[in-house]
Amino acid sequence: MLNEITIYTDGASSGNPGPGGFGVVLVSGKYRLEKSAGFRLTTNNRMELMAVIEGLEALKIAGSRVVVYTDSKYVADSVEKGWVFQWESKAFKKKKNQDLWIRFLKIYRKHNVRFVWIKGHANNTENEICDGLAVDAYSKSSLTEDAGYCPEDEKNKLL
Numbered sequence: 001m002l003n004e005i006t007i008y009t010d011g012a013s014s015g016n017p018g019p020g021g022f023g024v025v026l027v028s029g030k031y032r033l034e035k036s037a038g039f040r041l042t043t044n045n046r047m048e049l050m051a052v053i054e055g056l057e058a059l060k061i062a063g064s065r066v067v068v069y070t071d072s073k074y075v076a077d078s079v080e081k082g083w084v085f086q087w088e089s090k091a092f093k094k095k096k097n098q099d100l101w102i103r104f105l106k107i108y109r110k111h112n113v114r115f116v117w118i119k120g121h122a123n124n125t126e127n128e129i130c131d132g133l134a135v136d137a138y139s140k141s142s143l144t145e146d147a148g149y150c151p152e153d154e155k156n157k158l159l
Contacts (some may be wrong), residue, residue, distance in 0.1 A: 003028050003029050003065075004028075004065045004066070004067060005026060005027070005028040005059065005064050005065065005066045005067075006026070006027045006028070006066075006067050006069070007024060007025070007026050007027075007052070007055040007056070007066060007067070007068045007069070008024070008025040008027075008068075008069045008070075008124075008126035008127055008129070008130050009022070009023070009024050009025075009048070009051035009052050009055055009068060009069070009070045009072075009075075009130055010022065010023050010048070010051060010070070010071060010072075010120070010127060010130035010131045010133075010134050011023075011044055011045070011046070011047025011048035011049070011050060011051050011072065011134055012044065012047060012131060012134040012135050012138065013042060013043055013044045013047055013138065014138060016043050016044050017041055017042060017043050017149070017151065018041065018042075019038065019039065019040060019041065019042075019138040019139075019143060020038070020039050020041075020042035020043065020044065020046065020047040020134075020138050020146070021036060021037060021038035021039065021047060021133070021134040021135065021136070021137030021138035021139075022036060022037060022047045022048070022050045022051035022054065022130075022133075022134050022137065023035070023036045023051060023129070023130035023131060023132065023133025023134040023136075023137065024036065024051050024052075024054050024055040024058070024130060024133070025126050025129055025130055025133075026055055026058055026059075027126075033058060034129070034133060035054055035055070035058060035133075036133035036134060036136065036137040037050075037054070037137050037144070038136075038137035038138035038139070038140050038143045038144070039138065039143055039144055039145065039146040039149075040143040040144070040145055040146070041145075041146060041149060041151070042146040042149045043149065045072070045074050045075075045096070045097060046097055046100060046146060046148070046149060047134065048070065048072035048074060048075050049072075049074070049075055049097060049100045049101070049104060050100060051070075051130070051134070052068055052070065052075055052104065053100060053103055053104050053107060055068065056068075056104075056107040056108060056110075056111060056113070057107050059110075059111060062110045062111065063110070063111060063112065064111045064112065065111075065112045066111050066112065066113045066114070067113075067114050067115075067116060068113060068114070068115050068116070069116050069118050069124075069126070069127065070115060070116075070117060070118070071117070071118050071119060071120030071121075071127055072117075073117060075115070076115040076116070076117040077117075078101075079108070079113075079115050080115050084101055084104070084105065087101065088101070088102075088105060097148070099148035100148060
C-alpha cells in the first residue's frame with residue numbers, strides 16, 4: 001500500500017494584484033520536496049491555487065493518497081464544499097482563475113485528495129516554511145509572467 005503524501009501549501013502577493021509567489025512542501029516517509037516560484041503580476045488567490053497544483057503535479061504515482069494542508073479558505077472550501085464542480089458544470093462562466101481551476105481538476109482527479117484548512121501565521125512550522133518560500137520567490141529580481149492572470153477580472157471589482 002502506498003504511503004499517504006502530505007502537501008503543505010501557501011501563496012502570497014505584495015499587493016493584490018502585485019508580485020506574488022507560492023511555496024509548497026511535500027512529505028512522504030523519509031522524502032521531502034520544497035518548490036516555489038514567483039510572478040511579476042498576480043493575485044494571492046491565484047498563488048494559493050497554484051501552490052496546490054504544483055504540489056499535486058509533482059507526484060509521480062497516479063492514485064496517490066494525499067492530504068493537502070492550506071490556509072486558503074478559497075481553495076479548501078471550493079473543493080471540499082463542491083463549488084468547483086458546480087463551476088465546472090457551468091463552464092466556469094463568470095468565475096475567476098478558470099485556467100488554474102481547469103488545470104487543478106485535471107491533476108486532482110488522478111489522485112485521492114483530501115483538503116485540511118489550517119489557520120495561517122499560527123505557528124504551523126510547515127505552513128510558515130511555505131509562506132517563507134512564497135515571499136522569497138516573489139522578492140527575487142527575475143520574476144516570470146503569470147500568463148493566465150487577467151487584470152480585466154480585477155476591474156469588475158470596482159463596479
